[in-house]
Amino acid sequence: MSWIEKERKRRQKEAEKQAAEQAVRDSGLHVDGEHALRALWQRLEAGNAALPPELQLHREEVSTPPERGPRFLVWLRAPNGAGLGFTGDAVRYVWPERRASSSNNFWIRWNEARAWLEVSQRVSQATPPVMKDRRFDERRIELLLRGLVRGERVKAASLRKKRFGLF
Secondary structure, three states: HHHHHHHHHHHHHHHHHHHHHHHHHHHOOOHHHHHHHHHHHHHHHHHHHOEEEEEEOOEEEOOOOOOOOOOOEEEOOOOOOOOOEEOOOOOEEEEEOOOOOOOEEEEEEEOOOOOOOEEEEEEEOOOOOOOOEEOOHHHHHHHHHHHHHHHHHHHHHHEOOOOOOOO
């Protein structure tokens, strides 16, 4: 394919993207966090359901609320104890091994001010804890599921949206 055809396709894709963004602005629709997180959880469950039965993560519905802490509705559990939990307004990634300096666990939440999904992770044991927030890249859902199925820890930084493609 010549560079001319590549440039033509790139410009066509950009024009379609701008037209879709303009249609959303014109319709007056507002994306809210609850719908975005429910859509993310549905994509995670659909990705899990698409796996062969022997590779699927175990789905646990939580019937009794905890005495303290967030109330999880559903968990997707890996054989090693790692998992993804859904609270209705956030998704929690839990890794069973503890680390002394910072947490292996993270949250995926909706950032109301910026109107995007965000990965939040505690990066220090200080009081109050120091949190690192990164924009979540929804194309990384497969990476999240693959890490759980293989029993490999998923780092919060690997789920961030890259700013310039390389960084």
